[in-house]
Amino acid sequence: MNGISLYFKLIRISVASQMQYRASFVIMSMGMALVTVIEFGGIWVLFDRFGSLQQWTLAEVGLFYGIIHCSFALSEALGRGFDIFHRYVQRGDFDRLLLRPRSTVLQVLGQELQLMRFGRLAQAMAILIWASWTVGVQWTVLKFAVLLFAIAGGVLLFIGIMIVQATVSFWTIQGLEFMNSFTHGGTYMAQHPLSIFDGWLRNFFLFVIPLGCVNYFPVLFITGKQDIFGTTPLFQALAPLAGAVFLLVSLYVWRFGLSRYQSTGS
Template structure:
């Protein structure tokens, strides 16, 4: 790809422009109001940037796993299973593309702006929590990509389910938890743990109250949630492989 540098640069710029439109919508929204759910634009920009970065990195590294259903249907997964490399690694690398850098790069630009615009007293734990949430958020989304893809072992090509939790989840996390029903917020804390991508750590970083009144420890628990998500995705993947019946079965 890098041999065609002009094409790569144009594709990357196009990706940056397309992904910037979501943030433009937020900016336009704030032309008509100063706050959304009690949060100002720099605070929501922080949510947007952290969720978008995490999704973008996960999509770039493991997003190709959504092609599992196609390989199951046409029988080409068998070819991957007889190779010495793990099938999951092969799937993730199959459609790896640096053009997907557009989403995380745009998120970094928004994040830098939000960090300079935030009215926050930066203590050491708040500073450290920013890179921690970016790494853990990427891991959580990556685990959701893999876990969602394993559904296709039983249901065939059904990546829409996966997309509802990845792209849909990221869109949810662009907005503050205070605008959603407490039942929904609880669902992304104790169900699909999307709240650990940015909502919960952001409450501590931005000095915001928890709408659920959870213990403060939850705001630091993103690494634990990420580890549990990876373990769950690994178990689901192995269960899917055991249930898989290839074309030669």
């Protein structure tokens, strides 16, 4: 059986497992959704007080917010296995995966598809729809494709971050909290336009962890707004590719960590 269909078989088991705890699943999804709404509430509070954020309106920021949270919710659903990978290492469950004649990445991804994150996805999509309606985006097929491309790029990027985080747990489990800076911290950053940040932070999120590429540039393309960096629409549309590049790099990091895990047996 090839990798793709094995992945879906693994996921089917994960879904069946979650369905055994239906009541808590519903509650948790609602909880997740509430978190997303409330965070947007924080941005609304500031707009209510100050009127604008540089040249941006609340609805425009809603586009950033919606896209990045769609990506984040999807990546948390898909990449759950890597997100909680340190637990597998701690409990020794990862050894079991090494005992199976299959790619470790495939197996870890197949550990869990966390359904309750879809509650968050729904909220993020709702905000995205509201924002694009309020901004008055003139949707074309191309723009819609760029939107999907941006969300996909974000998913790949976040999964890449989670893979790096999982790799770190081969060395240290305690130190993992700092990865939150890039997942949750990165999401918080990317729900605002990149242009408002100071140079060093901006560069960090363009060149080290390219969250700006999967979110800021595509929104410029969709809204046709003037870019302070003076990028071209072609660049803006293709920028989310950075997410895929990041994922590739993270897979190399993973491979390195794996060999190190096998030689130290932490």
